[in-house]
Amino acid sequence: MNRLFFFTLLISITSCINNKDAKKENIAVKSKVPNIVYILADDMGYGDLSSLNPKSGIQTPHMDKIVKEGIHFTDAHTNSSVCTPTRYGILTGRYAWRSRLKKGVLYGYDAPLIEDDRPTVASYLKNNGYKTACIGKWHLGLGLQADDINKPIGNREGVNTNVDFSKKIKGPNALGFDYSYIIPASLDMPPYVYIENGKTLELPSAYTKGKNQNKDGRGIIWRAGEKAPNFVFENVLDNITKKSVSFISNQKESNAPFFLYFPLTAPHTPWLPTGDANGKSKAGRYGDFVTMVDDAVGAVVEALEKAGKMDNTLIIVTSDNGSHWTPNDKQDYAHRANYIYKGQKADIYDGGHRVPYIAQWTGTIPAGLQSNQTMCTTDLFATVSGLLNKSTIDNGAEDSYNLWPAYISNVKEPIREAIVHHSLRGMFAIRKGKWKYTLNLGSGGFSNPKSIKPKDGEASGTLYDMISDPEEKNNLYNEHPEVVAELNTLLEQYKKEGRSRDL
Template identity: 65%
Template structure:
């Protein structure tokens, strides 16, 4: 089967011999500055991800649609900004119901309808259709997501089917419900608990166990070992890849990792090998997981026809205290950290490899967003998206293949913080509608003076560090971006 991709700028055709496999690896809290290929001063050596950069493309201006995980995952799967959903700020907890709306077109359902085998292996964190023991009672009290005392079992009947990935187009799934520091702790395979969470964990605290070693107390499967989760899901991904060799259909593997999000649990073989403490060591384990997936594709003879994407759901949770202790800069030169509206919250690593299609050693300064996966895959397989699907997704295929022009493909890009702060980027300008980080960094919110700036405006070409606020000097730009944001919200 021949798939023809067209380059309008050069009026030529890009020939793609057959439908490619797609492996989308989503790291959890990985910073742009963690990759040694993107940050020469990184305190971490990441050979597996560096290999992808060497043999593929790096996007220097890539962004997650949110600076925290649940909304970014919503954007990746649906091609929509998550603030269009019921989640206006924050993230879901482990017992929450599904965030993605019923009958919503997803990357998985779209590819499945077009002949792909589809799988999700790893951290889900988009809500699950838990069934209650007692329908008259809530699944779990909200505060139980924070403090779960022994004996305070949830109202979940874990023996019953659990709706989630399958209902969104994933034919195979092997997941944990949410972040590895959120209850409940169990593996779910194809909508069934692999082992019921009948045990209890007292959790870990950073005060007692060290920076980054943290998970909440609560329900856990008896054989669930936190230190083994990253290896377990990687083994499942490798097994899935090898099994796909037996089928004629191309496959889509969505592989959301559990690291380097807390708990930071590097393997014994890795301990102490980075220059960024426990966090840096755990990033090495993440890099190893990427390497195992690439090796599995290579060993099974499928690498040459696979597009691999590696990115992150948001910036790293690398605090000012971490910066004082280590010279490593997980978020590179960017201001802020995970959860913030600043660049450090959403300016993420984004690298891709596709032998024979993406030129080795390529680099692109196109502004790209994690919501763009759906439309880009639509462009690759040359099948139009159903009406109303992926309204915030742009086809970035020409950027991957370097057949784009200097003109930005995206008209504008909207970012969202933990606390629901907005920013909008168009060309070199980035405007925020409020003052403060809207996330973890202090101050989280600054009340403007009557005569002062109500938000921020930065020239990202000349001030990537967001140091000089030009909000008052360029009222015409502020007005234009404000109107664009209002119109986007109305859509």
């Protein structure tokens, strides 16, 4: 009897110790496996945040709070100066010019750009136990089904599109997202519909004649095309924000980590500030719309706090390219959406692809940290792998580097070897260390002159020292031919090898 009692007691004590160890281990695992919320603004410039631009004409308290309580990268770039290719790079960790899209962007009726067999951040996280969601602007092509299979699908004018919207649509759910609620492309591109998990919620039986900013005012523009009868342009940002808040709220009782990819529709045109946002900034309708972006960020943070998830969530806020803030806008307002950087959205200049990039994970990312690492939005894939302590990604993410060490400490040594930039018109530039080399002259985007043919004896490209000359004023192409040759060789190597990251 005594032996049985002591044997039972020993088992009980051992079990308690094991259970405590297991609980400790679970706590450790949970602390290392955060929820991830990635908020992607649409056409928001580095200078739009009041915390990053002392002379900003816009107040952004919610994003400023993330800067104060987390980290901001001063030298962050998108892989492209326009929407679609940047989104491809974020989700795949691969430069979009390696895909079929060599320049420009997709339209609402175009076929999917991300290849069927290509891993994405979403599929990777899903395979690692995450619940994944995409809510907002997609702009990466959809697998629409034809009404008449003998005729082509869609056109950019949005008339006679030959799409059967009652059929299942291939989109984010085929690329690793458990849940999706999207509009097909930018808010100024038809079709104007909401699609939830591959189903069009309301068929586009109506038609809009569109808006023209020459007639309706700067920033009030969308293309003519088919739309759902109850699709209201002014309500889209609010709708997708509410959906994101709802998704987060629904995770309150769940112990599984989640990944929310939240690509906003703003402040891309049409600029549609509503309610109290009107007149809130000193940067006109655009600035007022940016304040609504900031409010969306605030709504997500509040939802995380209410769900008890904020302390174990990595929240990232960035933009898909620089702001479409034109020379005329600069004449009308003192605000500088792209801060001190040359050019604007679509350009190869830094104003086209240098973006705000801020992140917070309470207790893990030191408050007020600033990093001068040169980083790219393609780095999300490898960075996520790094924070999960996973091995090197062997399949995919060819242009993605693990920047996680720079999120949590002041890493001085460069993590990336170089970044390849790409403009709307397909112009290349490469940045390594302080040097930025562009193969051709001109903006390659929206700014004039878009292209410049060099005269005899003139430099055929540009070379800038981005540390001493961040505004790209002094072309050193002819003074440093050895640097030009080195960067040109490296770019060709990246093209030839199909990757820029070492395995």
